[in-house]
Amino acid sequence: MDGSVPGRALIETPTRSRAPRAVLALVPILLLGGLILFLTLRGPAGIFPGDFPPVEDLTVGRVDVEANQIKLVVTNGGPAPVTIAQVLVDDAYWQHTVEPSRTIERLRNATVTIPYPTVAGEPVNLLLVTSTGLTFEHTIEVATETPAVDARFLWTFALLGIYIGVIPVALGMTSIPFLRTLSPRWLLFFMAFAAGVLVFLGVETLAEALEESGELPTAFGGVGVVTVSAIGAFAVILAASRRFQARTTRDRRIAVAFAVAGGIGLHNLGEGLAVGAAYRLGEIALGAFLVIGFAIHNTTEGLGIVSILGDSKTKMKTLVALGAMAGAPTILGAWGGAFLFSPLLATVFLGIAAGAIAEVIIEVMRVVRDQAAGGLASLESLGGLAAGLVVMYATGLFVAA
C-alpha cells in the first residue's frame, strides 16, 4: 500500500516463479479431464437411457468423376461412429469399396469408390445406406470428368486467372491520369467509392463463406469456421497495419492502397476458388460471356485501388505490385478450386477474405474521415460509398457465373 510515490502502482505484485502459476492454470483442465474420463468409462450414472438409435451424420465432400468410376470422400460429422453398409446409385444397389474401413469414426473420413458407367452431362443421384438403415443423399448435378493435373489445365486456369483477375485490375488502374486531374473533394469521393466497392465485395464474400459452410459436416461447426477465419484475418491485418508506422501522407496512402489491393486479392482468391470448383463440377462453361462479365466487374476493383492513391506520384513498380497483389490470387484460387477442392478449405479462405476486406474498409474510411471536411457523413464520403455499391451491383449483373 505504497501511496507515497505518485504515479506508482498502489499494489506491487511480487514476482513469483512460473511453476506454481502453470500448475494453477492446469488445475481446472485436469479436473475437466477427470470428469470426461469418468463419464466415458462409467456412463452418466444412468441419467440417459441408451436405447435411442444414435444420431448419424454423413457429409460428402470431394467428388471425383470419371467415365467408369465415381469416388467420394465421406466425413462423419455426427456424434457416433457410422457404418456404411450399402451404396445406391440412381436407386440401384451397386458394387463399391470403402477405404480404409466401412465404419467411420467421429470426424474421420472414408473414401467410397464406385465403379459405375457415368453418362457425361447427366446427373447422378447417390444414396449411402448405413447399418441402421438411414440414408444420406448426394447429387452430382452434372457428371463431368474431373480434370487431371497436367500442364494444359494449369495453363488454362492460369489464363483464366489472368483474364478475370490481372487484366481487369490493370485496366482499372489506367484511370490514374484521370484521377490526377481531380480536386481533393472528388478524390475523397473516389476513395469512398473504393470503400463502397469493398463493402459490396465483403458482404458477397461473407455470404459465400456462409453458404459454403453449410456444406460442411455438422461437427465442424461451419459458421464457427467462418467466424474464426474472418475475425482471425481481421485481427492479424489490424495488428500488421498498426506495426507499420507510415511517416508521410503519401506513404500512408500507399500503405492503404496495398491493404486494399490485398483485400481485393483475397476476395479474388475466393472468386477463383469458386470458378475453379464450378468448372470442376461441370456447373460452368468457361465461355467468353463469363470472362467478359468478370472483366467488367473486376475493372471497378482496379479503379478502387488507385482511387486511394489520389494525386500522389506513384512509381510504376508500385502500380505493378498493386495490380499483381489484387489480380494474381485469382490464378491461385482457380488452381486450388479446380484441383484440390474441399469445402473446408473453401470456407476458410472465404472467411479470411471477408475478415480482411472488413479491416481494409475500416482503413480506407479512416483516411476519408480524417481528410474530408464533413468527416464520415460528408457528401463525398456517403456519395462515394453509395456509388461504389451501385456500380459493383450493376457490373455484377454482367457476370454470368
Place this chain on the structure above:
Amino acid sequence: MVLAGIVHLIHAFAHRPDPVLVWFFAGSGIVQLLVAGFVWRQTDEAPWAAMIVNGGLIGLYFATRIVSANPEPVEAIAIVSKSLEALGIALAIGAVRSTSSREPLADAGSTVSRRQLLKAGSVAAASIASGGMFSRFAVAQQEPQHGRGTTHGGGELGPHFGNAAVGSIDTSIFDPMKYLREFDYGDVSKDVDGRTIRDYRIIATDTEIEVAPGVMFPAWVYNGKVPGPTIRATEGDRVRIKFTNAGSHPHTIHFHGFHRAGMDGVFEVVEKGDSFTYDFIAEPFGLHHYHCHVTPLKRHIHKGLYGVFIVDPPGGRPPADEMVMVMNGFDTNLDGENEVYAVNTVAHYYLHNPVIVKQGQLMRIYLVNITEFDLLNSFHPHATFFHEYRTGTKLEPDNFTDTIILGQGERSILELTYKDPGDYMFHAHVSEFAELGWMGLFRVEP
C-alpha cells in the same frame, strides 16, 4: 508455433499405421518445437526461421495435394495446423518489423546480419528438405493400387455386373435358402369326427433383422423371422393357432380364407403379454396368407408381421419342387418408400446364392405379394414360361406367360420347368425393384 508443433505430433500419432507419414509429421513437429524454442529465447534469426519453416510447410502441403494423384481428404486437423503456422508467420513478420523500427539495443546487436540470416536459412532449408523427402515418399505411397475404372462396375459377378448389394448376411439368424422350401404342417391329431386337427404356435416379438448385408431393420416378427412360418394344411382340416403376443405393441393375426367373425383377427386385439387361439376350418384350397391387422395398418404389416398360409386341395397337387417366395420390401429410413425390395426379405440374396433346381423337373412356386407402399409387384423368370393359378383356387391354370403383376395381398401358384442347365435370372419386371434387391438366379443342374 508451439501449438502447430504439438498438433503435428498429435497428427503423427493418428497416422500410426503408415510409418512414412509418422516420420514426416513427427519430424516437422519436432522442428517446429525447436524453432519455437529459439523464438522463446528471442534470438534474432528466429523469426526468419519461423517464417521460412512455416511458409515452407504450408507451401509443401498445398504442393503435395495438387500434385499427388490420390490425395488424402482434407482433414480439419490439417486446417488447424496450417492456420497456426500462418499465424506464426504473421507474428514473425510483426516481430521482425518491430525490431527493425526499434532503436538497436546496445548489447544484443539486434539488426539481422547476413550471417544470421544464412544460419537461419540453412536450418530452415534442412528441415524443409527432410520434410520434402518424406512427403515425397508419402505421396508415392498413395499411388492408387487398385485399377482405375473397371468398365461397367466389376465385382464378383463379372465385369459388366455392378448392380448388386455388397457383402453377405448372417444366416445363423435367418436363412432365406432354408425358408424357401420349409413348410409347417403343425402338430397333427384327429378329433371325434375324424377331422384332422393341426395345432400351431405363433409368438410375436420385436427383433432386428438384416434386410441387406450390413443393413439392419427394427422388425416385428412372428416366430423370430420375416416372413413368419409357412402354415400348411389340407382343405377341410381344423386349424388351431395359439398366438401369444410377446412384443411391445398390440397385435393380431388376420387370415385370408373362410372363417367366422370372431376369428378374423381384427377387433380381437391381443395386448402385450396376452394370448388368443384362432380356430377355423382351412378353406378354400389355394394359396393364402396371414398378417397383423392392428392400426396403423401400414406399420404393422410393413414391419414384418406376415406369413404364408397354404391350403392343399383334397387330392393334393402333382409332385413338384415346391418353393415359397414372398415379395416384400423395407423402408429403412422411414420416409414412406422402400429402400430394399426382395423376395424372402434379403436384397439380392438369391443372386449371390442361386436356387438350385433340376433340369426338366416341375417347379411349383407359391408366390405372395405383401410389398407395402407400392401398388404392385411383378415376377419374371428368364428363358421359360409358366402356368399361373391365380390364388391357387382352381386346378386348371389361368394363364401361360412369363411375366405377371400382383397387387398387394394377391398371390398365385406358378408351375414351370427348365429345359436346359445353366444360370437363369428371375426378378421383378419393375426394373426399379430389381435394382433395389428383388433379383435372383435359378441354377439349373442336369
